[in-house]
Amino acid sequence: MMFVKLTRGSTCKLACGFKFRSHNSSSKFRICQALSGDVTDSDIRIQGWVRSVRAQKEHLFLHVNDGSSLQPLQVVATSELDARGVTFGSAVDITGSLVKSPSKKQSVELHAKHIQVVGECSPVEFPFKIKERHSLEYLRQFPHLRCRTNIFGALLRLRSEASSAVHAFFKENNFVQIHTPVITSNDCEGAGELFQVEPAGRERTPDAGNQHFFSVPTFLTVSGQLHLEVMSGAFPAVYTFGPTFRAEKSQSRRHLAEFYMAEAEISFARSLQDLMAVMEGLFRATTEHILTCCAEDVALFHKYVAPGRREQVDHMLSKKFHVISYTEGIDILNRSSQRFSFPTEWGCDLQTEHEKYLVKHCGDVPLFVTDYPYDLKPFYARDNQDQPRRTVAAVDLLVPGVGELCGGSLREERLELLRTRLARAELEDTYGWYLELRKFGSVPHGGFGMGFERYLQCVLGVDNIKDVIPFARFSHSCPL
Amino acid sequence: MMFVKLTRGSTCKLACGFKFRSHNSSSKFRICQALSGDVTDSDIRIQGWVRSVRAQKEHLFLHVNDGSSLQPLQVVATSELDARGVTFGSAVDITGSLVKSPSKKQSVELHAKHIQVVGECSPVEFPFKIKERHSLEYLRQFPHLRCRTNIFGALLRLRSEASSAVHAFFKENNFVQIHTPVITSNDCEGAGELFQVEPAGRERTPDAGNQHFFSVPTFLTVSGQLHLEVMSGAFPAVYTFGPTFRAEKSQSRRHLAEFYMAEAEISFARSLQDLMAVMEGLFRATTEHILTCCAEDVALFHKYVAPGRREQVDHMLSKKFHVISYTEGIDILNRSSQRFSFPTEWGCDLQTEHEKYLVKHCGDVPLFVTDYPYDLKPFYARDNQDQPRRTVAAVDLLVPGVGELCGGSLREERLELLRTRLARAELEDTYGWYLELRKFGSVPHGGFGMGFERYLQCVLGVDNIKDVIPFARFSHSCPL
Numbered sequence: 001m002m003f004v005k006l007t008r009g010s011t012c013k014l015a016c017g018f019k020f021r022s023h024n025s026s027s028k029f030r031i032c033q034a035l036s037g038d039v040t041d042s043d044i045r046i047q048g049w050v051r052s053v054r055a056q057k058e059h060l061f062l063h064v065n066d067g068s069s070l071q072p073l074q075v076v077a078t079s080e081l082d083a084r085g086v087t088f089g090s091a092v093d094i095t096g097s098l099v100k101s102p103s104k105k106q107s108v109e110l111h112a113k114h115i116q117v118v119g120e121c122s123p124v125e126f127p128f129k130i131k132e133r134h135s136l137e138y139l140r141q142f143p144h145l146r147c148r149t150n151i152f153g154a155l156l157r158l159r160s161e162a163s164s165a166v167h168a169f170f171k172e173n174n175f176v177q178i179h180t181p182v183i184t185s186n187d188c189e190g191a192g193e194l195f196q197v198e199p200a201g202r203e204r205t206p207d208a209g210n211q212h213f214f215s216v217p218t219f220l221t222v223s224g225q226l227h228l229e230v231m232s233g234a235f236p237a238v239y240t241f242g243p244t245f246r247a248e249k250s251q252s253r254r255h256l257a258e259f260y261m262a263e264a265e266i267s268f269a270r271s272l273q274d275l276m277a278v279m280e281g282l283f284r285a286t287t288e289h290i291l292t293c294c295a296e297d298v299a300l301f302h303k304y305v306a307p308g309r310r311e312q313v314d315h316m317l318s319k320k321f322h323v324i325s326y327t328e329g330i331d332i333l334n335r336s337s338q339r340f341s342f343p344t345e346w347g348c349d350l351q352t353e354h355e356k357y358l359v360k361h362c363g364d365v366p367l368f369v370t371d372y373p374y375d376l377k378p379f380y381a382r383d384n385q386d387q388p389r390r391t392v393a394a395v396d397l398l399v400p401g402v403g404e405l406c407g408g409s410l411r412e413e414r415l416e417l418l419r420t421r422l423a424r425a426e427l428e429d430t431y432g433w434y435l436e437l438r439k440f441g442s443v444p445h446g447g448f449g450m451g452f453e454r455y456l457q458c459v460l461g462v463d464n465i466k467d468v469i470p471f472a473r474f475s476h477s478c479p480l
Numbered sequence: 481m482m483f484v485k486l487t488r489g490s491t492c493k494l495a496c497g498f499k500f501r502s503h504n505s506s507s508k509f510r511i512c513q514a515l516s517g518d519v520t521d522s523d524i525r526i527q528g529w530v531r532s533v534r535a536q537k538e539h540l541f542l543h544v545n546d547g548s549s550l551q552p553l554q555v556v557a558t559s560e561l562d563a564r565g566v567t568f569g570s571a572v573d574i575t576g577s578l579v580k581s582p583s584k585k586q587s588v589e590l591h592a593k594h595i596q597v598v599g600e601c602s603p604v605e606f607p608f609k610i611k612e613r614h615s616l617e618y619l620r621q622f623p624h625l626r627c628r629t630n631i632f633g634a635l636l637r638l639r640s641e642a643s644s645a646v647h648a649f650f651k652e653n654n655f656v657q658i659h660t661p662v663i664t665s666n667d668c669e670g671a672g673e674l675f676q677v678e679p680a681g682r683e684r685t686p687d688a689g690n691q692h693f694f695s696v697p698t699f700l701t702v703s704g705q706l707h708l709e710v711m712s713g714a715f716p717a718v719y720t721f722g723p724t725f726r727a728e729k730s731q732s733r734r735h736l737a738e739f740y741m742a743e744a745e746i747s748f749a750r751s752l753q754d755l756m757a758v759m760e761g762l763f764r765a766t767t768e769h770i771l772t773c774c775a776e777d778v779a780l781f782h783k784y785v786a787p788g789r790r791e792q793v794d795h796m797l798s799k800k801f802h803v804i805s806y807t808e809g810i811d812i813l814n815r816s817s818q819r820f821s822f823p824t825e826w827g828c829d830l831q832t833e834h835e836k837y838l839v840k841h842c843g844d845v846p847l848f849v850t851d852y853p854y855d856l857k858p859f860y861a862r863d864n865q866d867q868p869r870r871t872v873a874a875v876d877l878l879v880p881g882v883g884e885l886c887g888g889s890l891r892e893e894r895l896e897l898l899r900t901r902l903a904r905a906e907l908e909d910t911y912g913w914y915l916e917l918r919k920f921g922s923v924p925h926g927g928f929g930m931g932f933e934r935y936l937q938c939v940l941g942v943d944n945i946k947d948v949i950p951f952a953r954f955s956h957s958c959p960l
Contacts, residue, residue, distance in 0.1 A: 030716055148921070156656060179723070181723075183953050200727070219680060235633075268527045440628075444598070480706070
């Protein structure tokens with residue numbers, strides 16, 4: 001029996017090569033290492049969970065997965081070994097020799113010398129069944145256990161790598177990361193659907209001023225934008241990447257009460273092109289990273305969850321993102337033979353049906369829509385001062401399959417214009433600090449936010465947003 | 481006038497080399513690039529904020545900072561140029577020639593050809609004054625403006641780099657990043673000081689069951705541990721790095737209502753050594769990274785905020801971290817001639833005065849204290865089953881100047897022991913899902929959390945935790 005050294009294609013770096021060695025005589029390896037051919041020890045030790053058990057004459061064949069890769073390690077045990085308790089879902093600690101596999105299904109296999117069942121698993125009580133392909137909807141019922149399935153394990157590795165790629169993109173482009181606060185006393189979007197925060201066990205008295213823990217009413221942030229804008233007065237470019245919150249009652253496939261946003265703010269930005277370059281760069285860099293580094297996990301989604309999605313993603317990446325103005329968009333909609341449920345007059349907001357039509361019309365590639373009507377966007381959007389149809393320098397990025405992925409704008413940096421707009425909305429006092437940013441060394445700037453779950457939905461082709469986040473929070477649901 | 485190409489020592493990669501070029505004829509550079517000597521254009525354009533203005537005979541000398549580095553670029557303008565509005569704090573856009581400086585204070589300077597004041601700044605109204613060194617306490621009054629000072633700019637660059645180093649450490653060691661939820665229906669520590677979450681504008685009725693937005697009462701997380709433990713049933717090692725919350729009334733120098741924690745959980749960990757190796761590795765890797773990559777910014781703190789701290793940090797890094805058991809710690813305290821305000825009997829919790837004494841006693845290096853009394857630690861800590869003094873496999877890391885930096889433990893993975901403990905606390909129903917983790921393929925595991933702000937306090941020598949976070953939230957204070 002010879003020790004084999006094999007090389008495989010692009011293996012994901014993540015979760016391979018744990019540096020902490022066991023105190024046992026055999027060296028401990030992660031399964032992705034054992035599979036990679038990088039292992040030079042003939043006797044090794046692995047630990048993981050049994051994903052399949054098959055008895056055949058004199059041998060027991062196990063597939064053991066430790067989460068370091070999608071692919072399991074095949075373990076072969078002779079009937080002399082004590083394998084009681086080795087069931088689907090059980091945790092095992094196995095030593096043996098890593099040898100070349102006679103089968104074409106895997107390059108190596110582990111010939112077990114010792115199997116220890118670390119944690120048993122009753123096949124009757126365990127909600128997942130051997131060899132059954134459970135639907136994502138079924139898995140959602142078990143938020144504490146679904147990570148133990150191939151598909152959700154793959155999702156979590158992918159999400160981790162995508163998150164890392166987002167940070168890497170901003171770091172490489174020299175953005176300073178700012179931890180914008182979760183608890184805030186302002187409401188960035190200027191409109192409802194906020195969660196309020198008070199110490200537990202205290203009666204809430206909205207107008208009781210100093211009875212609040214923070215002396216003022218406080219909310220969970222809906223966006224880190226205003227806090228990033230603070231930093232735009234001191235840094236060339238900043239970003240934040242963290243949880244944001246909306247108390248939306250809807251249980252849509254695209255909304256969560258707690259979701260992640262990557263938000264960026266760029267100082268001295270004078271045109272929407274400056275923002276679109278960053279948005280497109282972020283989408284491309286992150287996607288190219290996960291397609292390369294998590295090829296196996298991505299392929300699982302594209303095979304079982306969204307057949308045909310890979311081609312769509314490749315198509316998106318092969319083309320330059322398309323740009324149209326809101327006004328052009330409205331023209332396209334009005335020239336179309338399709339009937340829409342919502343009005344398509346200039347001044348009306350684009351609805352999902354409109355967004356989908358425009359994306360398809362423009363060739364099923366990511367589509368920037370720019371320069372929205374002044375009255376549709378929040379107070380901070382920069383006035384284009386055009387006539388007669390007054391617009392602001394705002395831009396949304398729409399993507400196939402999902403719709404709106406990013407929203408951004410240049411911000412109104414001109415003190416008087418901002419003051420007038422805030423005064424009209426009776427927000428001048430609330431946003432006194434925001435006005436002050438424009439008083440002392442104000443600079444043109446702009447930024448955007450990208451919904452991280454929607455991004456994953458788009459690339460992986462996952463229909464329901466609840467299936468791309470470790471623990472989904474939405475109306476009537478917050479287990480654990 | 482010759483263009484100079486100089487190389488400087490270890491410059492921070494962060495915030496240098498912005499890739500987006502201006503549409504102007506002169507190439508736009510960040511100031512750190514201009515200072516680095518990497519610039520090969522003789523005519524360049526920079527944008528930033530004026531940090532000093534000095535008029536001298538025929539020339540005006542400006543220091544312009546754009547946040548890409550601590551060091552400003554010296555700009556020299558002749559009296560022929562229009563420099564009206566160029567005041568301390570104003571934003572400027574300057575083109576000129578980058579030349580070797582005749583002064584020893586800087587290697588290069590920019591001879592201005594054109595100066596545009598982008599945003600004015602009234603020296604009278606601006607709360608920061610030219611050439612004045614404002615105290616950190618004074619700056620705290622201006623949370624929306626303090627990033628415009630050298631010291632807080634340095635802090636934010638450092639924090640960004642340290643955050644990036646934390647992620648890099650875990651990624652290099654193949655931990656999967658899990659975005660643990662902020663909103664949760666459980667209380668990890670099993671005791672008060674929680675913030676509750678409900679939609680704004682709704683009366684809170686604590687016992688009204690299905691009237692809650694999520695159908696159950698929900699809180700802001702105090703730790704991602706339990707959610708990471710979910711993942712310990714499927715991955716070799718996981719981590720989370722995000723905001724956590726305590727509704728603590730205290731306004732101490734070490735506590736915030738919203739603070740960041742890096743938390744890790746390691747599957748198949750069988751001893752505290754496995755955890756301590758990761759904690760020590762994280763501290764060292766992060767510290768070595770910022771000392772190297774942000775040398776200038778770190779030096780500013782060690783010069784003006786905490787003289788002598790650098791030597792202490794070097795001392796910490798030069799030694800192996802010390803390890804004692806809680807029981808040894810108690811013995812040391814009882815043998816000491818020092819009088820303590822709090823009791824030092826076996827079974828009592830270690831207070832700050834005790835922690836400080838122990839750290840000093842052990843040579844002013846980071847100190848692990850292990851195996852605490854069973855009754856002092858939460859239900860999830862693994863029972864050592866020792867006699868007669870029953871302890872759990874928990875470990876705290878104490879560091880000079882700060883005290884407790886990390887807390888961790890092996891987790892009780894044995895179903896029956898955990899069930900008994902939860903039943904005794906009448907928590908068996910609440911933590912049904914947590915017990916199930918031990919029912920299906922349970923594995924020994926353990927983890928820890930490191931307070932990120934306390935880490936920064938320790939390395940930079942910052943006395944007050946409010947000065948190491950972009951926006952501090954504490955009792956009676958949540959501006960912006």
